[in-house]
Amino acid sequence: SWYQVRLRGVRGTASTSDIALDRITVSTANTAVATTSATTKNRRLSYQLVPSSRLYMGLHTSGSPFSVYVRPSTTYLPASVCGGSPGCTTPQTQSASAETTLTITLNDIYGNSRSAVAAVDGSIPNTLYNSKHEDGIVCYLESDTDPNMRLYGFVSFVSGSQYQVTFVPSGLDQTATQRT
Structure with missing residues (x-):
């Protein structure tokens, strides 16, 4: 497109x-x-x-304002815990059959908020957003057995400086039993 x-x-x-x-x-x-x-x-x-x-770039988060580490929640595997240190710096591996979806929430560590501004596109009123935010964040799941196999997810804006992406791990590889 x-x-x-x-x-x-x-x-x-x-x-x-x-x-x-x-x-x-x-x-x-x-x-x-x-x-x-x-x-x-x-x-x-x-x-x-x-x-x-x-x-977009596949490795967009490298060198960007975002520092994201993801691990499964200890109490509820379909959820995830995100953040930097402490506790999220080591990748965790779990069985693909243990969860149906993986939701990741990202926060801009610089606190850049995305706020709406009134604008006009031609003669049509339109709501746009100011430029003090980061877009185009790309997240992916990587196969534990084949690092070249990745499942990319579309990251959507939630509010303020928060973004979210949801994966269905089974879409990565029907034969591998582990996901990172």
């Missing part, structure tokens, strides 16, 4: 669009152009199509 990015500028100023998912930054200047009729027209900013595969 493709995401359509539309850039708009104000006459004589620069317009910058920061696609936070992969830090794809596109800048353009929308300057006035004089015509023979002594009127002024703005240059048109064309649409840019960015393939969705360019909007």
